[in-house]
Amino acid sequence: MRVVILGAGAIGGTIGARLFQHGHDVALIARGAHGEAIGAHGLTFVTPQERVTLRIPVVAHPAEISWGADDVVIVAVKSQDTAAAARNLAVEAGQVPVYSAQNAVANERILARWFDQVHGMCVMMPAEHIDAGTVIAHSAATTGILDVGLFGGGSDALDDELAVILEASRFASRPVGDVMSWKYRKLLTNLGNAVQALCGDGRESPEGRASLKLLLDEADAALAAAGITAVSKAEDDQRRGDHLRVTGIAGHFRGGGSTWQSLARGREVETDYLNGEIALLGRLHGVPTPANAQVQALMSSAAASGTAPGSMPAADLLARIRG
Structure with missing residues (x-):
């Protein structure tokens, strides 16, 4: 499984950093000064225990990725950007499974206009992104909570697999049958x-x-x-x-x-x-x-x-x- 993070700010950047640190195949999609800084210097990842620079592959647009059958996308853009991001992603990636790692409850419905496999991810993570090229995660030991499940209710084998990967990368994660209630x-x-x-x-x-x-x-x-x-x-x-x-x-x-x-x-x-x-x-x-x-x-x-x-x-x- 390759995990593509669409939106590498506080949440997306932290998820990508932890997965990359634990040996998983990760790609970031990040635009503007933040994406340019990551491309030029790497992603600076700061936690209570460390300050590291990670050379995670990064592009500015979904068109710059060679999409494969094993790709999964975690959408972490702000809610006001979801519709445009979904449209661009669908045009370039086709029917890739997508997870909404976003605040609010409208994003899954927006994504479902374009994608067959839409999953919710309930994010509880004290993280921040102010400066270009840097994300900061403030929780020690467990970096954050990322529970997953199908938008329409229940969970599936992909949720099981992703939760295991996230758990092994210093997150608390589990499949839940009522992710939208969370x-x-x-x-x-x-x-x-x-x-x-x-x-x-x-x-x-x-x-x-x-x-x-x-x-x-x-x-x-x-x-x-x-x-x-x-x-x-x-x-x-x-x-x-x-x-x-x-x-x-x-x-x-x-x-x-x-x-x-x-x-x-x-x-x-x-x-x-x-x-x-x-x-x-x-x-x-x-x-x-x-x-x-x-x-x-x-x-x-x-x-x-x-x-x-x-x-x-x-x-x-x-x-x-x-x-």
């Missing part, structure tokens, strides 16, 4: 990404926590109205607690999660597929979701104007989403 739980967790990106450390203030509660209360109501079941928070906490050990890295300031990082890098944010997913479900099922819709709009404005992470006082955010 990804809906991850969606609920990610609703706070915008609060962190907008307010920084203010996320932990009473006002920040109150904002997050409003977002989650709306989400719970919207999922219930839609008949969608997420795994319990207790199950999620147990899985994380069993495997993730977030550790500081000497000389490195750890920023925020994926949305914070996108804002810090001046990139588009995927809030439309996080809080925007809740707003969509609310509109479809007659459930008011004004807080999530307001956060979606605030994040869109912040990204468009180049606002730095942490620029909004938490009290201001709470006042805005309360209306």
Whole structure:
């Protein structure tokens, strides 16, 4: 099996680095300055235990790969880039099996417009990518959790095989029959990404926590109205607690999660597929979701104007989403 990573940022880069370190056949698809830096100097991979440079094969576009029957693609681009990435991949690679190692729950459906074999991958991994050519993983021992399963439910032999490979490469991974229920739980967790990106450390203030509660209360109501079941928070906490050990890295300031990082890098944010997913479900099922819709709009404005992470006082955010 060759694993092709489409999108070698924090998540894709970390997965590719660990697989490559453990002797697996890996190729990265990474565009722009990040891909150019990897091509010229290798991927710098930083963890609590190491700082290494890995000469992983990298290309800028799926057209530059000679595709084979044993290839598997892990899609790790941001959700707003999935449709274009899927189209390019399908044109060049044909019916390759694809795994969505992405936040949100819309990506598998987008991929299924192009591919017969679509799998979900529920990613729990404290990793970051700010500087071109570098990815940083903050969990000691186990690097992250990558549970896999079929988009339509159940799991198959490919899930079994990939989980074994990932487990042998310092990830916790297992086939699960309800991977989308796990990804809906991850969606609920990610609703706070915008609060962190907008307010920084203010996320932990009473006002920040109150904002997050409003977002989650709306989400719970919207999922219930839609008949969608997420795994319990207790199950999620147990899985994380069993495997993730977030550790500081000497000389490195750890920023925020994926949305914070996108804002810090001046990139588009995927809030439309996080809080925007809740707003969509609310509109479809007659459930008011004004807080999530307001956060979606605030994040869109912040990204468009180049606002730095942490620029909004938490009290201001709470006042805005309360209306």
